Amino acid sequence: MQSKATTPEQYIAELPEDRREAMSKLREVTLQNLPKGFEEQMIYGMLGYVVPHSIYPNGYHCSPELPLSFFAIASQKNSINIYHMMVYSDKKLHDWFAAEYPKYCKSKLDMGKSCIRFKKMNDIPYDLIGELLSKVTVEQWISEYEKMLKK
Template sequence: MQSTAPTPELYLTELPEERQQIMSDLRRVILKNLPAGFEEVMGYGMISYVVPHTLYPAGYHCDPKQPLPFMAIASQKNHIAVYHMGIYANENLLNWFKTAYSKQNKTKLVVGKSCIRFRKPEHVPLQLIGELASKLTPQEWVNTYQVMIKKAVKP
């Protein structure tokens, strides 16, 4: 469900009532924990957190006009999604998240590449998502991203 909302605030007001609180809480915990330098924007129909062009002028390799994506949250049809590019690019970070999640939750973790899915709002581990948001600075993410892109584009 891609939104055409131009701002995160409008995105939240357009959600079904049963999703508004958890999505607002997710946004709040991410903003509280995200290292300085990331920016909140609407990207690809989701509330997104990016490395702006002022810090990384090259932008996203798939579309250099776009800033470098890092995290996003979205209310999908059947789940709440937290996208974190760091867990896709950094196996140690993914393993940390899986271990921390299993210690805190009895529900099965559903994760694929950069997407973490939660079927029910009450299953979203807000504190853990906040901690995950805090794990990489913009520069650390850019460094990881550049290494991953170089690996993908082998001569």
């Protein structure tokens, strides 16, 4: 479900009411905890948090005209999802998150490679997501991304 919204505010306003509050809170937590240098924008029809071209001119290697994505939030058909690229690429960060999750939620962690799905809005661990976001700087993400490209 990709939105055609052009701003985060429009994206959230178009959501069903039961999703609006959770998405607004996720956005707020993201903006409060995301390290300096990342920028919010609509990307791939969701709320995206990227390394802007002003910091990383190369952009995303598959589409260099796009900035380097780091984190995204989306309201999908059956869940609210977050996409954290470093959780996918850094086993240590992934394992930390997986170990911490049960301390915040009673539900089982529903996680793909970089996607974490929340089917129940009351199960979203906002504090844990904030902590996860605060753990990776722009410089660390660029370094990790470039390591992956060399493989």
